[in-house]
Amino acid sequence: MTTLQPDTHHSDPARTPAHPRRWAGLAVLSASLLLVVMDMTILNVALPAITADLAPTSVQQLWMVDAYPLVLAGLLVTVSALGDRWGRKRMLLTGFTVFGVASMLVLLADSPGDVIAVRALLGVGGAMIMPSTLSLIRTLFTDPRERAAALGVWGAMAAVGGALGPIVGGLLLEYFDWHAAFLFNVPVMVVALVAGLVLLPEGRSARPPRIDAAATALSVVGMVALVYAIKNGGKDGLAVDVVVGAVLAVVALTAFVRRCLAATDPMLEVRLFRGRAFTAGVLTALASSIAMAAMLLLGAQWLQLVLGYSPLQTGLALLPMAVGGIIGSPLAPRVAERIGARRVLSGGLAVGGVGFSLLYVAPAPLSYPWLASGLTLVGVGMASLAVASAVIMAGAPAHQAGSAAAVEETSYEVGSVLGVAVLGSLAAAVYRSGLPADELAARGVDAAGAEAARESLGGALEVAATSPGGAWLAETASTSFTTSLADLGLAGGVLMLLTSVVVWWLTPADLDLADAHH
Known part of the structure; x- marks a missing residue:
């Protein structure tokens, strides 16, 4: 492989033509990303156990899920700018420390408020880790082709993390209580901290943004x-x-x-959006995250509550998405070299859209093989994220790597939130429409029970266990939830197919990932 000379126009003193330990460094960065992404999905599996133990209100449950992405999204821009100035490696290692300490604090958590606080502190650590991993890949890999391959590995880790979270969470919950889902982070962060100290170079921006x-x-x-x-x-x-x-x-x-x-040296270089390819990459990341977050959250609930899978079985059942991502992500940059980045970006979104649509066209009642097929296609489609990362990072000169990383990570975070909020709320509305309040009252379910049943499937199953028309309620609620999952498939499919068309229109036909800075 030929090593292209670094772009001297935007040279960064921290960059060297080829860092000797760059692949070992990539292993540290990928492993740390893996853990942060896993932490987002471990909670999906642990939430029923936390709810049973601490009895949070529905609002507190929402905040347990939301505290992490709220804090993470809020701090990404600021932390990326600080990392450009203070040192990206230093920021990453600080993030490892915060993440590890927050995970240990869960031992002291004995109320819903405590868990929310721990999740918020994990969000601070995550905000330090995620953009730093992307910026440091830019520092480690100066050859654009090598960088595209490295981002392929990075993208695969994100896909694996999303699927490993429920499996690891499920395994831990089979043998320990819910605290273990957090404590799992501690030894991994200690190893990451030591490996990061030894293997990673420091990277700073040649023109650091002014902290405003x-x-x-x-x-x-x-x-x-x-x-x-x-x-x-x-x-x-x-x-x-x-x-x-x-x-x-x-x-x-x-x-x-x-x-x-x-500003001449702004905290976030918003002018990057003038590049059509950069914008297309960000849109791809946003739409993929919306789809993936909604699919994992509702899929995990459906498998546990409707099919009766254990947490571990649920994690294993969600694996096809990771398998699709693992196969596709490292191949995506090579495929892009052959057929063009535009076809991979747009085509990946279209494949993911078809995967979602399978949930809608599947014969009722929905069965697991259809969900598995949909998950696999969504995973393969997510492989285009590796190319989206390469396009985003290539769209920014080296001294703006922090800004590019912040924009990409923000699009992932906002996408995850949008997925759960918008698609999740759409599914919740479909679910509620299958459980009319007057029908519940006629079946002898009291007002409080009816509210709990219409709030969530878990609530409906709890009410069904103690109410007179329990068998009817359990069956109706499960059927209604399955319908909502199928309708989610239609909404997610339409969203991804429409985004595929927009990304095709935005991306230059001759875009080459080897053109690092154009």
């Missing part, structure tokens, strides 16, 4: 308000807090973008 206190505040307020409005808007409709959050998000993020455009 006003821009920092605007980005944190804007992102947290945006994520909050999306999540609660899906659940509560246009409630006052949702409208306030949405307005606050628009005002704060608009002010943030204007401030960045006016």
Whole structure:
């Protein structure tokens, strides 16, 4: 493989033509990403056990899930800018430490509020880790082709993490209580910290962004308000807090973008969006995350509550998505060299869209083989994320690697939140429509029981265990949830196919991943 000379126009003093330990460094970065992504999905499996032990309200349950992505999304831009100035390796190792300490603190957690606080602190650590892994890949790999291959491995790890989370969580919950799902992080973070110290080079921006206190505040307020409005808007409709959050998000993020455009060395280089390929890469990451988050969350619930799978069986049943990603991600950059990046980006989204649509066209009642086929196709489609990462990171000169990484990671985070909030809320509305309140009352279910049953399938099954018309309620709720999963397939399929068309239109036909800086 020929090593292209680094782009001298945007040279970065931390970059060397070929770092001797770059592949070992990639192993550390990929493993740390794997863990952060796993942590997002482990909770899906652990939530029923936490709920049984701590009896959180539905709002507290929502915050247990939401605290992590809210904090992570809010801090990504600020932490990326700090990493460019302070040192990306230093930021990464600090993130490992915070993540490990937060995971140990779960031993002291004996209330829903404690778990929410632990999840928020994990979000701080995750915000330090995720963009740093991408920026350091840019520092380690100066050859664009090698970098595309490295990002393929990185993308595969993200896919594996999403599927391994439920398996590891399931395994731990078979033998230990829910605390183990958090404690699992501690030894891995210790190993990552030592390996990172030894193997990773320090990387800083040649033109570090100015740390702007006003821009920092605007980005944190804007992102947290945006994520909050999306999540609660899906659940509560246009409630006052949702409208306030949405307005606050628009005002704060608009002010943030204007401030960045006016600065010579902004905290986030928003001008990167002028590049059509960069925008196409970000859109691909966003749509893929929306789809993946909704599919994993609802799929995990359906397998456990409708089919009666144990947490471990559920994790194993979700594996086809990871298998698709593992096979596809390392191959995607090579395929892009053969047939063009545009075809891989757009085609991957289309394949994922077909995977989703299978849930809708499957004969009723939905059976596991159809879900497995859909998961596999979605996993193969997610392989285009490896190319999306390469396009995003190639669209930015080296000194703006932190900005590019922040934009990409933010699109993943916002995508995950949108997936759970919008597609999840759509599925919840379909589920509720199958359990009309008057029908429940006629069957002898009291008002509190009816509310719990319509809130979630888990609630319905608990009410069914003690109410007179229990068998009818359990069957009706399960059927309604299965219908909502099928309708999610239609919504997710349409979203991904439409995004595929937009990405095809945005991406230049002659885009070459070897053109690192154009």
